[in-house]
Amino acid sequence: MKRIIVDLKKLTPDIFALLTKKFPDGYNDNNIIVFDNHNNEIIEAVEVKTDDTIYLVKVSSKLHYSMTNFRNENMVVDELGNIILNDEEEE
Secondary structure (H helix, E strand, C coil): CEEEEECHHHCCHHHHHHHHHHCCCCCCHHHCEEEECCCCCEEEEEEEECCCEEEEEECCHHHHHHHHCCCHHHCEECCCCCEECHHHHHC
């Protein structure tokens, strides 16, 4: 099974939907996995799985806000298929 670390800016709508389904009320400290990446940086992430992949989505305040305010009809996706948050559109 593949393990992929994903940043909020690289989330696809499918992975985001898995997150909101698994954590409908948001995640808490018990759901966070802490590990060192290949650069010896500490990473905090929440885990969601598909049939062939485990996604470790990096935890941030924007992730929690986005999940708790998720509205599928308001989702904007860029040409690469990644979700664009409102504050990113203005930059």
